Amino acid sequence: MRDNLSVRIGGIAANLSRIYSFSQDIGSCEEVLDLINETIHFVNWTMIDPTIECSTSHVLADLAALLETWKRTCQSNWVDDTERLVISSAAQEWAQRILQCSGLLNRAKPA
Numbered sequence: 001m002r003d004n005l006s007v008r009i010g011g012i013a014a015n016l017s018r019i020y021s022f023s024q025d026i027g028s029c030e031e032v033l034d035l036i037n038e039t040i041h042f043v044n045w046t047m048i049d050p051t052i053e054c055s056t057s058h059v060l061a062d063l064a065a066l067l068e069t070w071k072r073t074c075q076s077n078w079v080d081d082t083e084r085l086v087i088s089s090a091a092q093e094w095a096q097r098i099l100q101c102s103g104l105l106n107r108a109k110p111a
């Protein structure tokens with residue numbers, strides 16, 4: 001069963017929040033790499049949806065490029081606290097940006 005587009009985009013935001021959280025710990029490199037790979041998969045899966053707005057597709061394309069960079073450099077830079085902080089901060093910012101794109105924040109709350 002396929003989740004609707006908003007839920008899939010929200011899932012990408014959730015993964016970015018997990019990357020942010022795990023990036024705080026020097027011992028979590030493998031977990032972060034797994035999350036990066038999973039998020040790349042989710043982004044690619046979501047971008048091919050015919051109902052996606054062009055602006056959201058462009059945001060996801062930018063995110064995919066960033067995730068590919070993280071994937072290539074993560075292991076070699078992981079022990080550097082500054083580099084981990086860069087990933088952590090960027091993941092947190094992107095999580096918020098992607099969550100906004102999802103439209104989940106604009107949904108009416110059930111009574």
